[in-house]
Amino acid sequence: MIRKSTEIRQAQIKKAVLDIISEEGLHSISSRNVAKRVGITDGAIFRHFKSKPAILKSIMDDVKSGLLADLRAIASDDGNPESRLYRFLSTNIKYLMQNRGIAILLYSEAAHLNYKELRNQLHSVLSEQKSLISKIIRDGMKGGNWKKSVNIDDAAILYMGILIIFNVKLFMAGKDVAVDNYCKRMFNLMEEVLK
Template sequence: MEVVTRKRESGKLRKKQIKRATLEIISEEGLKRLSTKNLAQHVHLSEGTIFRHFHSKEDILLSIMDDVKKDLLDPLREIAFDTTLPQKRLKDFMCFHLDYLKKNNGVTILLFTEAAYQNSAPMLVQLNELFRQIKHDFEKIVQDGIAAGLWSGAFALDALSFLYLGIPITMSIEMKLIPEFFTDHDFCPQMLRLVYRLLGAKKNAPVSNKNGNF
């Protein structure tokens, strides 16, 4: 039993190692350089060993997408359905989302680009689920703010949520293409102020400072 447990834990560790190397290759060399041969060289394993843990390159990417759902979507949903003020939830939601991308060098955006480019049905399903949930949870916070009389509601919610979905993509582009102009400490507060303006705070509603705090 102990031997089986050790093997299982060793397998989990090896899978994490392979996925970490996959993200490093995508971040440093680009998606075109991601191959099982290149991956095997990075983790100092044979391609056969990699295939014992993952059936294909797509299988690795799908597993990484599962990690994104656990590490990004679950916390975002928890924030969206919290009982704190909508303004605080909006700030926490946006900054957690952007901070996650910063910590992962925007690689998740590249993964979704790969899904669209390869026209991989399983990856497109995962991508669709991710975007739909983020959009839904963002709209939940905004609707709660409108119901509480904080924001005017004089805007198309669907259009606003699509605009929000573009913010992480913009940040990832800045990080990868023009890193010298990217200031990570100020990006979330800047985007938050933009969203607040679009929401149209009602008179007497709490106003945030330049850092998005109330």
């Protein structure tokens, strides 16, 4: 019986949850299953998190301070809009590729979860993503890089569609999705619409 601090265990528990989601699906994140992966009993889980939704909430907080912080930085940096769009897209896609559990949480299942507060958090993550990409597009139109006739909201929808479809591809194709290739093709698709 090796003992570890709550801080370490919380990280292990969150990792176990995400691994299970990507390997077995959301329905498999039971206390017992998670505990087994961490190497403790299910009772111990509740020493480190007060409830199961609290684990998921903590994961969403990580997304906010990780991915969203990066995206925020890109959306407002001093590159030109094309460059920002491309980096935004590929940062986003690569994050989803490397954090498949989170991808599933964000884009397929969490929306229909039981936990109300979690759903709100999901909402806010998605809508911030959308407003960041809208900003880049708006900048590009203002700067004359792209035509102004396209509805910004439609273009943002297209962007979200690209993310979701990537998630579906990940799910169906397994490990090996050609990320760089996908990013380039989808960047071109967006430019096709915007130019």
